Amino acid sequence: MKKLVTMMVTAFAALMLVGCGASESGSASAAAPQAKAGAIADTIDGGLQGKKVLVAYYSWSGNTKAVAEQIQRETGADIFFIRPQTAYPGDYRECVDIAKEEMNENARPAVANKVENMDQYDVVFVGYPIWWGKAPMFVYTFLESYNFQGKTVVPFCTTGGTPIGGSLADAQKSAAGAQLVRGSDSSDPAAVSKWLKDIHAVQ
Numbered sequence: 136m137k138k139l140v141t142m143m144v145t146a147f148a149a150l151m152l153v154g155c156g157a158s159e160s161g162s163a164s165a166a167a168p169q170a171k172a173g174a175i176a177d178t179i180d181g182g183l184q185g186k187k188v189l190v191a192y193y194s195w196s197g198n199t200k201a202v203a204e205q206i207q208r209e210t211g212a213d214i215f216f217i218r219p220q221t222a223y224p225g226d227y228r229e230c231v232d233i234a235k236e237e238m239n240e241n242a243r244p245a246v247a248n249k250v251e252n253m254d255q256y257d258v259v260f261v262g263y264p265i266w267w268g269k270a271p272m273f274v275y276t277f278l279e280s281y282n283f284q285g286k287t288v289v290p291f292c293t294t295g296g297t298p299i300g301g302s303l304a305d306a307q308k309s310a311a312g313a314q315l316v317r318g319s320d321s322s323d324p325a326a327v328s329k330w331l332k333d334i335h336a337v338q
Contacts, residue, residue: 175303175315179258179287182335187255188212192262193274195223195230198293198322203262205327206291209337212260219273220245234266237273244273246280258287259313261306265294265320268301275309284312289334291319291327 190212194200200216207214221244223230237244253259261278263270270292278288288310292299299320307315319330331337 175307175317177317178333178335179289179316180314183210183258183337186257188258188260189215189250189253189256190260190262191215191217191250191277192260193217193219193264193271194262194293195264195271199262199264199291202291202293202319202322202327203260205324206260206262206331206336209328209331210260212258213256215250216248217263217274217277218247219271220247223271231266234271237271238267238269242272243276243279244271246273246277250281253281256286258289259283260289260291261310262291262293263302265292265297265299265302268297269305270302275305278306278309282312283310286310286313287316288313289316289318289336293322294320 188210190203190207190210192199192203192214193216194203203214206212223233236242250256261274263274270290288306290299290303290306292302297320299318303315303318307313316334319327321327321330328337
C-alpha cells in the first residue's frame with residue numbers, strides 16, 4: 136500500500152512540474168516584445184548616406200519655409216513647395232476659418248503642382264504649419280497622390296503651440312506603406328539641427 140501511495144505522489148509531483156514548465160514557457164513567450172505595425176521610428180534607418188532625399192513643404196507665413204530651407208541646406212536634399220490649387224487668404228483669421236471648414240469636412244483640396252519622378256526619392260521630409268491640430272488638408276492630398284511604399288517619410292511642422300503629434304496619425308494613413316520617423320515641431324534653428332542629428336539625418 137505504501138509503495139502504491141509513493142508511486143501516486145511521485146506521479147503527481149511530475150505532472151505538477153510539467154505543468155509549471157509549460158506555464159513559464161507560455162509566460163515568457165507572451166512577455167516577448169513585439170514590434171507594433173505602423174510604429175513611428177526614432178531614427179532614419181541607416182541615415183541618409185547614399186539616399187536620394189526630398190524636402191516637400193507648404194508655408195503660409197514663411198516659418199515653415201525657413202525650416203524647410205534649413206533642412207535642405209543641412210542634408211543636401213532637393214526642395215519642393217507644395218502649392219494649393221486655391222491659395223489661402225493672407226488674413227490669418229480668414230485662413231484658419233477655411234482650414235477648420237476643410238478639416239470638419241475631411242476635405243481633400245487640390246494641389247496645383249506635382250513632384251516629377253517621386254519614385255527616385257528614398258526619404259521625403261514633409262513640412263507644414265499646424266492648423267487646428269492638423270496639417271492643412273491639401274497636404275494629405277499631396278501625400279495620397281504618390282506611392283510611398285518602402286520610402287521613409289519625416290514630418291516637420293511649425294506651430295503656435297500645438298505639438299506635431301496630432302497630425303502624425305493622418306500623415307501615416309495618407310503616406311500608406313511608408314516608414315514614418317519622429318518629427319519636429321520647432322522653428323528654432325538650433326533645435327532643428329539637434330533633431331536632424333538625433334534622427335541620423337546628419338552626422
